[in-house]
Amino acid sequence: MTDVVFENVTKVFPGPMVAVDDLSLEVGDGEFLILVGPSGCGKSTALRMVAGLEKISSGKIVVGGEVINDIPPKDRDIAMVFQNYALYPHMTVEKNLGFALRQRKTPKDELEQKVHSMSELLGLEELMKRRPGQLSGGQRQRVAMGRALVREPRVFLLDEPLSNLDAKLRVQMRAELKKLHQRLGITTIYVTHDQVEAMTLGDRIAVLSAGRLQQLGPPQDVYDHPANVFVAGFIGSPPMNLLRGSASGGLVEAGDLTFPRDGVGDGDVIVGIRPEGLRPVGPDDPGPGFEVHVGVVEPLGDEVLVHGTVAARDAGVRIEPEEATLLAEMSDRAAITVRLEPDLRPKEGTGLHLRVDPATVHLFDAASGAAI
Amino acid sequence: MSGVVPDVRAKDTILATTDASQLKGETGMVERPRARWLPFSPWHFLLMPVAIIMLVPLVWVVVTSLETLAQTQHFPPILWPGSFQWNNYPRAWSSVPFGRWFVNTTIVTSVVVASNLVFCALAAYGFARIRFFGKNVAYFFLLATLLIPIQVVIIPTFLIVKQMHLINTLGALIVPNLANVFGIFLLTQFFRTLPIELEEAARIDGASRLKVLFRIVLPLSLPALATLAVIQFLWTWNDFLWPLVTIYKESAFTLQLGLQSFQGSHVNDTNLLMAGNVMSMMPMLILFIAAQRYFVRGIATQGLKG
Numbered sequence: 001m002t003d004v005v006f007e008n009v010t011k012v013f014p015g016p017m018v019a020v021d022d023l024s025l026e027v028g029d030g031e032f033l034i035l036v037g038p039s040g041c042g043k044s045t046a047l048r049m050v051a052g053l054e055k056i057s058s059g060k061i062v063v064g065g066e067v068i069n070d071i072p073p074k075d076r077d078i079a080m081v082f083q084n085y086a087l088y089p090h091m092t093v094e095k096n097l098g099f100a101l102r103q104r105k106t107p108k109d110e111l112e113q114k115v116h117s118m119s120e121l122l123g124l125e126e127l128m129k130r131r132p133g134q135l136s137g138g139q140r141q142r143v144a145m146g147r148a149l150v151r152e153p154r155v156f157l158l159d160e161p162l163s164n165l166d167a168k169l170r171v172q173m174r175a176e177l178k179k180l181h182q183r184l185g186i187t188t189i190y191v192t193h194d195q196v197e198a199m200t201l202g203d204r205i206a207v208l209s210a211g212r213l214q215q216l217g218p219p220q221d222v223y224d225h226p227a228n229v230f231v232a233g234f235i236g237s238p239p240m241n242l243l244r245g246s247a248s249g250g251l252v253e254a255g256d257l258t259f260p261r262d263g264v265g266d267g268d269v270i271v272g273i274r275p276e277g278l279r280p281v282g283p284d285d286p287g288p289g290f291e292v293h294v295g296v297v298e299p300l301g302d303e304v305l306v307h308g309t310v311a312a313r314d315a316g317v318r319i320e321p322e323e324a325t326l327l328a329e330m331s332d333r334a335a336i337t338v339r340l341e342p343d344l345r346p347k348e349g350t351g352l353h354l355r356v357d358p359a360t361v362h363l364f365d366a367a368s369g370a371a372i
Numbered sequence: 373m374s375g376v377v378p379d380v381r382a383k384d385t386i387l388a389t390t391d392a393s394q395l396k397g398e399t400g401m402v403e404r405p406r407a408r409w410l411p412f413s414p415w416h417f418l419l420m421p422v423a424i425i426m427l428v429p430l431v432w433v434v435v436t437s438l439e440t441l442a443q444t445q446h447f448p449p450i451l452w453p454g455s456f457q458w459n460n461y462p463r464a465w466s467s468v469p470f471g472r473w474f475v476n477t478t479i480v481t482s483v484v485v486a487s488n489l490v491f492c493a494l495a496a497y498g499f500a501r502i503r504f505f506g507k508n509v510a511y512f513f514l515l516a517t518l519l520i521p522i523q524v525v526i527i528p529t530f531l532i533v534k535q536m537h538l539i540n541t542l543g544a545l546i547v548p549n550l551a552n553v554f555g556i557f558l559l560t561q562f563f564r565t566l567p568i569e570l571e572e573a574a575r576i577d578g579a580s581r582l583k584v585l586f587r588i589v590l591p592l593s594l595p596a597l598a599t600l601a602v603i604q605f606l607w608t609w610n611d612f613l614w615p616l617v618t619i620y621k622e623s624a625f626t627l628q629l630g631l632q633s634f635q636g637s638h639v640n641d642t643n644l645l646m647a648g649n650v651m652s653m654m655p656m657l658i659l660f661i662a663a664q665r666y667f668v669r670g671i672a673t674q675g676l677k678g
Contacts, residue, residue: 051572053576073576074576074580076576079576080576086569086572086573089570099579
């Protein structure tokens with residue numbers, strides 16, 4: 001039983017700079033947890049604290065019921081794959097795979113058997129005598145994973161392991177990673193800023209911003225029910241459209257868009273609409289909607305993305321690089337992105353009437369950013 | 373998870389591609405196309421005369437070592453003696469305890485080079501990677517000692533060595549030189565250029581700090597270690613002043629001290645002195661030719677990083 005528990009963990013770097021701020025979360029035994037957030041949000045620091053590469057300023061990390069704050073990295077029985085793989089350049093693939101086992105004085109027969117079965121599992125048999133410099137990116141990736149997994153660690157940590165691969169290889173390795181986890185069932189914490197990896201790989205995702213946990217839950221839940229405006233703007237690609245609006249007497253208004261919503265108190269709100277939540281209709285459609293001035297059309301094959309503007313105020317939510325900040329934007333037009341079926345190609349420079357299904361619209365408090 | 377290994381190389385710079393040759397400060401300069409009308413660079417027109425000027429003393433030493441004593445005293449100097457006195461070499465070897473001095477110098481140089489590699493690497497790793505109170509101040513003061521010429525510290529060092537009862541022993545030449553600041557500086561700067569993830573990976577894989585140093589850092593630092601070894605070898609083998617101060621018993625002489633005996637107040641066996649010189653230069657020449665690549669690159673690295 002190897003669960004990983006963060007209990008009020010804080011990391012302050014000299015400066016002082018708070019990288020991780022009072023983080024509390026629990027990763028279950030055998031779970032695949034994704035730590036996701038923009039760069040500088042503290043996700044890698046959180047991972048490095050589990051590995052023992054960073055000291056914990058306050059709070060504690062418990063692995064398998066044992067507080068590991070003061071245990072040196074070599075005694076934690078935790079493996080990690082680095083973004084740049086960190087394969088030992090002067091050793092062959094075989095030596096790289098066996099390095100950790102040799103440090104643990106594993107008997108030779110057992111070592112050879114484990115290295116052999118790991119090389120079979122990852123399809124590395126032909127490469128055992130090569131050095132990392134003679135491998136392709138994908139092969140290096142496999143060696144890095146094999147090196148981490150060969151000693152059957154309690155916890156497996158991955159720090160943006162696919163970010164150095166090209167797009168095609170990334171898709172392939174993503175699927176292989178998922179299969180590998182299903183097969184081995186090791187508790188895994190995976191750091192990424194990639195939307196697709198976050199949505200597809202994990203049992204749950206933890207969204208971090210400015211060192212603070214914003215939301216924790218299964219990927220689809222987080223996508224469907226973002227806890228605040230930051231999560232809404234960060235999870236999803238293209239991101240959710242966020243417009244400044246107001247609620248009054250059960251009616252929500254954002255520019256031309258007006259729709260009823262029960263249980264919303266009067267005041268300023270932020271209206272969030274996913275790009276796929278907009279449907280093109282004729283100009284006489286009676287439902288709630290607005291007209292988009294089409295700026296750029298991007299046909300992607302299986303879908304068409306339309307970037308344009310609507311007559312509404314932009315919510316001014318900035319996701320990168322810092323925490324979401326709500327800026328009062330005075331412009332009378334807001335940027336908007338729409339996802340359409342591949343056969344629809346609105347002309348650039350024209351108007352496009354869109355219908356909004358009020359049930360799919362997210363509302364956030366304009367002051368705090370929290371979901372309503 | 374299987375099988376088909378994609379033949380796609382990541383375009384990004386990936387750490388794992390960094391082999392030892394890439395790790396040690398190559399300048400990354402782009403070669404310029406050479407002028408077509410010459411089989412060599414026009415710079416050689418400048419470099420060749422300079423090289424000849426540099427070679428003249430060396431050639432003169434070799435020529436003099438093959439002359440008779442009368443020829444060495446002739447003016448103007450004879451640059452081609454006609455008949456070569458090859459027996460100057462066995463004479464030089466047997467007229468003084470040359471073999472003994474050669475062994476002494478070899479012992480001192482080997483021990484000093486080996487100890488410098490070990491101790492400088494240990495200290496440099498500490499400065500490069502371990503966080504401790506006062507590190508930067510300590511490093512600064514250590515570097516500041518490089519500015520102090522040996523003549524300033526020679527008396528206090530002599531007194532310490534005397535207290536240790538090492539005068540007239542090889543220990544006097546070894547102990548004060550077991551580690552030197554230049555070596556610590558050279559290796560610290562090199563270690564800092566190594567990707568830290570390699571060391572972190574090794575620590576997570578179960579290696580202690582010392583194992584990280586010996587299994588990961590040092591194998592990747594061979595160019596810097598070779599540079600340090602060559603430089604230290606040259607310094608120790610050629611050292612004259614410190615042995616002159618601490619050794620006056622003939623059996624503990626090094627080669628550089630011993631060569632003096634061909635140059636007395638009444639007799640000056642210049643030809644034998646030069647023969648001795650040539651013999652004492654041989655190990656250095658062989659080492660330099662063998663390690664020239666590292667030596668030159670090491671100096672270049674210093675220029676860039678220092």
